[in-house]
Amino acid sequence: MSSLSDVHKHKTAGKYNWEKQYSGAYQILLDTSDQDLSKKHYIQRERRIREKTKKSVSKKRLKKGLVRWLYIIVDMGMAMEIEKDYVVKDNDEKFISGSSRQQMTEIQNSGETKSVRRVEMVAQKLQEFIAEYFDQNPLCQIGVISTMEGTAEYIEMAGDNAYQLGKKLREYFETKVPRGLPSIQNSLRLAARSLSALAPDYASKEILMIYSTPYTTCDPGDIFKTMASIKDRHITCSVIGFGGEMFVLRKLTSITNGRYVVPRNTPDFHDQLMSFSRPIPSSKRNQIITPEMIQMGFPSKRADTMRSFCACHEEVTPGGYICPRCASKYCHLPSKCKICSLMLVSSPHLARSFHHLFPVDDFVDLHLPLLPEEEHDHRSTIVDLAPGEKHPVQPPSNVPTFCFGCQQRLRHSWNMRLQCPNCQKSFCVDCSDFVHGQLYNCPGCEQG
Secondary structure (H helix, E strand, O other), rough: OOHHHHHHHHHOOOOOHHHHHOHHHHOOOOOEEEHHHHHHHHHHHHHHHHHHHHHHOOOOOOEEOOOEEEEEEEEEEHHHHHOEEEEEEOOOOOOOOOOOOOHHHHHHHHEEEEEEOHHHHHHHHHHHHHHHHHOOOEEEEEEEEEEEEOEEEEEEEEOOHHHHHHHHHHHHHHHHHOOOOOHHHHHHHHHHHHHHHHOOOOOOOEEEEEEEEOOOOOOOHHHHHHHHHHHOEEEEEEEOOOOOOOOHHHHHHOOOOOOOEOOOOHHHHHHHHHOOOOOOOOOOOOOOOOOOOEEEEOOOOOOOEEEEEEEEEEEEEEEEEEEEOOOOOEOOOEEEOOOOOEEOOOOOHHHHHHHHOOOOOOOOOEOOOOOOHHHHHHHHHHHHOOOOOOOOOOHHHOOOOEEEOOOOOOOOOOEEEEEEOOOEEEEEHHHHHHHHHOOOOOHHHHOO
């Protein structure tokens, strides 16, 4: 006999994201107690974080391009102006990372979030992505291209100044209104032309397209010839599409060894966008030429009390870094010298890039908790369980109850327990995500 929860799931299946606005609020009424509700939300949050960590961890060491050149193509067609099917927080417009769909529904009903146009949500997320991208990839260059009314234009050429790029993006989205139809072909041509002319042969050349217009593009010629040209130039193209999947974009990502994702909601879009901040493995399709030597300079820092002419801003500024080859001054690192074309870096930048080549091994799941409804099914079929069941309702007695990272006690049975396969130390899911996404070193292994 079907339960009320099964009937509810069947009725809401197959609907669009915005048609399920009250599904989370209705599901709350189906729970029997506040404890089950809190437990359910906690388990869903931990599962989402654990799934994100698993996707980011590579099980084998692969060749990756650490010197990355990326162009982001933003669809500024009229679909970005009309749709209002994504939500952000009302106070500071920053998304709550790790929230489940039911939590988002509760917050939205309480007035803490607001529905915004897609262009506002994309503008906000791009700012966060650029900051994360430069943090994960110090040796990178990023440019942004917009496309609307059948044309494409640069918002900012590829550069290494995160502050300047963020400023240009804010000015653009504050003054421009989405209109017309985008052009996939024109935007790809513009990005490919710049990457071929500016990026060195040993760099990883990538294009990330954020596309919103459903099933439509305004192109002047044969786009398949443009795809073949991009493939020959060893450029990897990936797409985040808000509408239904398009054959042209799927074909583009397939022949260039990229990824095509369609986000379900705001949390999914945030996770999918941030996943592109990590270096992609190289393959035969996007083969990177391995040079014998890459020249880099380690500049000396000038005291802030000394003012001199800066080559990056073309004005007199205090402090700065002096190029060891031509003695020109720059305000930030890493940077490429405009005079002698030497890449200026510091040792921490190389160390941060080096982490991607030797990632931390994925932790082993010691205890994966069950949702309340799964516990009911588990108990009803307990006689049919095979030996070595990995989803017990209660954690085994030999599983540690303290997290080695944060030193917090894992009090409840629904706390997920993870273990490093090398040092055998146990961690909670939040510390595991921090170790794999930010620290890049296991504290237990470093302790020895």
